[in-house]
Amino acid sequence: MVVMTLEGNEAAAWGARLARPDVIAAYPITPSTHIPERLSEWIADGIMDSEMILTESEHSALSACVGASATGARVFTATASQGLALMHEILHIASGMRLPIVMAIGNRALSAPINIWCDHQDMMSQRDTGWMQFFAESNQEALDLILIAYKVAEDRRVLLPAMVGLDAFTLTHTFEQVDVPEQEEVDRYLPKYRPVHAFLDPERPITQGPLGTPQHYMEFKYAQYEAMNRAKGVIVEAMEEFGRAFGREYAPLVPFSPGGEIVLVTMGSMSGTARVFVRGARQEGESVSHVKVVAFRPFYHSKLAELLAGAKVVAVVERAFSYGSVGPLAQDVAYAMHRYGIKAKLANFIVGLGGRDVTLRDFSEVLETSKRILKGEEDPGVFWLNVAKEEVLKAEEVIWNA
Amino acid sequence: MPEEFEPIAPGHSACAGCGSTQIVRWVLKEAGPNTIVVNATGCLEVFSTTYPYTMWRVPWLHVAFENAAAAASGVEAALKRMGKKAHIIAFGGDGGTADIGFQALSGMVERGHDVLYVMYDNEAYMNTGIQRSSSTPLLAWTTTSPAGKVIPGKQQPKKPVAWIIAAHGAPYVATASIAYLTDLRKKVRTALSIKGPKFIQAIQPCTTGWRFDPSLTVKLARLAVETCYFPLWEMRNGDLRTFRLTYIPKEKKPVEEFLRPQRRFRHVLQNPDLLERIQKWVDENWERMLKLHEAAVNQKL
């Protein structure tokens, strides 16, 4: 193990490098461009032994990954935002074909207006593509989660692709101390990928990607459902094994300062801010806890319900939204509460879209609002924080009256 | 009887008389069993692989409509890493190649992947019910370029895809017709002997979309060439000096002979002006190619 000062992208690139992918296919986009850049350098210098395909689009990058994975290779790619959106069609295909592709995402807002800064809308928009989704809080987590993602994706009980999100700039371009494991240790944790169902071999000529009629299609979708459910156990196993091998503990859901009446739920880099806030608020006598969601797909509903036991208000603070509904994370939290009988009130706070900072002030507002909800002074619902609402309404009114 | 390599099995659900399997079968017979096929979405992909059945006896991969070239790039890279050698052949329809898949194809050629890409050109989106593509010929009827009272079929000429790929500097580009089987097989052989991206555009009469009697598939593939509507040529490295027409009809037949059996041109055959427009397009195209061929042969380039 070596300690290095790495930006998030470099940490993710290290994760990929240590996983020894056979094929990498990628296309540049801010904020994840440094990942293929760094990998290209290592390959150019002979440090890394992978085939790099610098495609003409993200659509082709993921298509090439599917081609390589279907041939039986371990593959890696990285993208963000518009690039991930352009991959959308192929995301479904990769999971439908049960190909264990791993991808790093520099979580960035979607156009319009075009914006290169952080939010989680890019990955949330791909929620239902059948990929496992993990969110890193730090550069260390970005590296480690990529290795864990491969371990789970290639597990024969799972065989599903996975994406690991790291927040634009806050992580991708920010330097932190990162423990970089030794190659031999990683090789022991993550042995060579040996395909069992997907390969292209003239000695064993199989067909991949056929037409599935109504007579069979649903069985394949059910198989994905089952595989994703099994992934829940395999992820925990892989994280525990990771802890034993590298000494860093991971869990799909990470509670902090449990037992509060108000529980904040967050994902990604703002989780650190949330913990700092909770620590301070506790010292001031507030009854507030925090849960960090690391694995968003699969979602650990029953485990979350356990962590929410005793809560009176659950405040889901998230950097994405489902227009016409509530935030995607809040939807899952709501299901967990309903399904497992958590009687608390649920409030959804939308923060930090398009790179707006998420600060302790935002969490104070979350807490104050949650307390009013607790006292019955305010209805729970959706709250957009730190937005110039009046100006928005004024602009809309100009149009209505035109 | 000695066993002969049959790359495809019968029992697929192509229309009776479909020309696409003829192309596939002969390309793959030439390539042999050590071949991996990547197929774009389209008629060929759909009729050959209805789960749990497959027509293919070689390893076969379908990912999507517009990305056969990109998927094939990934297959090639993976094989390279795994230290394995096999021919990689991509099949795409005209839509999957000249339209929606064009960018991926251009990328594959530019990057220089060792793949033979075969475009089976039935001149429309047949799988979705005969909509126009950029490879649909001038004035042809399709369901989205109907022969209307005001607008008589497709208003644009056929896109010269093979030329555009040749302009990339691809090591080998050719056109082919199943009616000239020896020529087609030779081109496949040549292509497979060259490392890098190769492209063959094979004309594929479609009984359903072109609206002709299914017995005439090969005949139309022949008339397309005999009328100089679809000239057979090859070129290397985008170098005009290597351009060769591989077949020059002794007597150039009027394009009407090619159009006559096809009901997609019924309105054209009823209107001398429209027929003239097609003939003019054919003549100009052919003249240009013939001149280029002669200049190249006589080393005047």
Add this chain to the structure above:
Amino acid sequence: MVKKVTVGAVVPWPGSTAENKTGSWRTLKPVIHYEKCIRCAICWMYCPEPAILKVDPDKYPAPEGKPAIAKLPAVEIDYDYCKGCGICAEECPVNAIEMVEEVK
């Protein structure tokens, strides 16, 4: 019905469309008149299914007085798969294949 399900919808049964007998599609049926057939195999080359087989030279009679032809593989139509498109009849250089009404 027991459904065949594989992981990732992989089809590990190469050439399995052969289980589908597409001969039932036929309305016209090609019949080879072996006394005319010169065994050039052009029909075999062009059948799109493919539903024409090359078989043992002795399995079918060859045109009389043509010993060289009699040594070539004979062609045979596999009516399990022939869809009756008529390409073979159209392309046969000596009109040895006749399309007749299919009687079922």
